[in-house]
Amino acid sequence: MNQPEHLATFIQTIHESLLDNSFVKISLGNYKGAEEQLKNIYIKRVLIKKEEKLSFTYRYKTRDIVKNFGVAEGIGLIEKALQEGFHIATLFSTQFDLIIEKINQKTVLRKNASTNPNATSLEHDKAKNRLIKPQEKPYLHELKITDEEGNVYKNAQDKYRQINHYVEILSTLIKDIPTQNLLKVADMGSGKGYLTFALYDYLTNVLKLEAEVTGVEFRPDMVQLCNRIAQNTGFEKLNFVEGTIEDYNSIGTNILIALHACDTATDDAIYKGITAEADLIVVAPCCHKQIRREIEKHKASNELDFLTKYGIFLERQAEMVTDGIRAMILEYFGYKTKVFQFISDAHTPKNVLVVGIRNPKAQQKNPEILEKLKATKAYFGIEYHHLERLFQL
Numbered sequence: 471m472n473q474p475e476h477l478a479t480f481i482q483t484i485h486e487s488l489l490d491n492s493f494v495k496i497s498l499g500n501y502k503g504a505e506e507q508l509k510n511i512y513i514k515r516v517l518i519k520k521e522e523k524l525s526f527t528y529r530y531k532t533r534d535i536v537k538n539f540g541v542a543e544g545i546g547l548i549e550k551a552l553q554e555g556f557h558i559a560t561l562f563s564t565q566f567d568l569i570i571e572k573i574n575q576k577t578v579l580r581k582n583a584s585t586n587p588n589a590t591s592l593e594h595d596k597a598k599n600r601l602i603k604p605q606e607k608p609y610l611h612e613l614k615i616t617d618e619e620g621n622v623y624k625n626a627q628d629k630y631r632q633i634n635h636y637v638e639i640l641s642t643l644i645k646d647i648p649t650q651n652l653l654k655v656a657d658m659g660s661g662k663g664y665l666t667f668a669l670y671d672y673l674t675n676v677l678k679l680e681a682e683v684t685g686v687e688f689r690p691d692m693v694q695l696c697n698r699i700a701q702n703t704g705f706e707k708l709n710f711v712e713g714t715i716e717d718y719n720s721i722g723t724n725i726l727i728a729l730h731a732c733d734t735a736t737d738d739a740i741y742k743g744i745t746a747e748a749d750l751i752v753v754a755p756c757c758h759k760q761i762r763r764e765i766e767k768h769k770a771s772n773e774l775d776f777l778t779k780y781g782i783f784l785e786r787q788a789e790m791v792t793d794g795i796r797a798m799i800l801e802y803f804g805y806k807t808k809v810f811q812f813i814s815d816a817h818t819p820k821n822v823l824v825v826g827i828r829n830p831k832a833q834q835k836n837p838e839i840l841e842k843l844k845a846t847k848a849y850f851g852i853e854y855h856h857l858e859r860l861f862q863l
């Protein structure tokens with residue numbers, strides 16, 4: 471297949487759909503390669519001995535052969551199959567169908583409405599294989615997610631699923647970072663600590679890692695509540711500190727997360743992560759007021775006024791520009807970035823994750839990125855972005 475950017479987008483979308491659990495299946499067809507009698511490959515996601523795999527069914531004219539591969543290896547094989555003979559592939563996800571097709575030496579990429587919007591991917595299997603089981607978890611009871619017997623309350627089902635979903639995403643991302651003897655994790659703006667507890671539980675009790683997890687939160691009532699629950703649960707290396715993200719000493723942090731830290735608090739968190747050279751930075755941004763105000767100031771004199779005069783578009787523009795610049799700055803400091811929707815927007819509009827994975831081999835401080843940042847600000851009529859200002863770029 472030519473047009474490598476289409477293939478790269480297709481492959482990246484597979485990654486994202488596995489991460490956000492919207493993946494349903496993949497099919498490859500119109501084979502014109504060298505292998506005799508091969509017609510199609512069908513790929514689904516399976517759990518084998520609690521490990522996620524991609525199961526390939528190779529359909530030949532008269533027989534099927536099934537082979538299971540690790541996720542990374544499997545995705546590599548899909549890429550290879552598209553370069554070596556398959557002329558069409560469809561990624562079926564609950565969000566959309568993405569089709570890559572080679573027509574007359576050209577590669578086209580099409581996104582259609584999902585034909586499987588209600589498919590459960592691994593959801594049903596996962597109900598049995600949740601990473602955070604509800605039973606025998608005093609903290610879930612104290613956080614009012616379960617009753618004393620470990621039954622999830624009806625009104626906490628969404629929260630419980632969300633906690634598991636976060637942990638699943640993090641569990642996949644954690645595989646990409648170097649293993650440490652002691653994992654030091656900081657959760658910025660930890661609030662009531664749902665995720666902080668679940669992550670500590672997963673790292674120490676499921677992965678059996680030595681982990682020290684700190685929740686940073688300026689609300690004293692939350693900090694007291696969470697510390698009390700941590701003590702009652704016997705989570706010795708989970709603690710919550712009262713203070714601001716800005717003042718937190720993040721040195722030595724390997725994983726930094728910030729979920730729904732308001733407006734520029736997300737920038738403060740990213741700043742803390744980059745300056746600590748954290749291996750993994752995961753933020754779910756919340757509101758985007760700072761950039762919204764900047765765009766609003768210049769909207770009348772800006773070519774984009776046909777969009778920004780509508781509140782809803784201004785809001786979306788501010789979100790994309792704010793998070794796009796965050797990703798750009800992460801890349802400037804040598805982070806590989808991913809941005810994806812991690813939860814259906816039926817649950818919450820605050821559903822984008824910005825992820826940075828530190829790549830010590832990546833070029834640091836590429837001046838072209840600063841040029842792009844400058845041009846982007848000029849285009850959108852932005853004087854400054856809070857994260858840019860923190861680094862004095």
Ligand SMILES: C[S@@+](CC[C@H](N)C(=O)[O-])C[C@H]1O[C@@H](n2cnc3c(N)ncnc32)[C@H](O)[C@@H]1O
Nearest residue numbers: 659660661687688713714715729730731732735
């Ligand atoms: C929307 S809540 C999210 C809580 C939690 N991360 C979650 O996703 O369930 C945001 C929390 O961040 C805290 N917060 C916001 N800005 C902060 C700052 N600059 N320093 C410390 N905490 C902050 C708020 O008090 C609030 O508890």
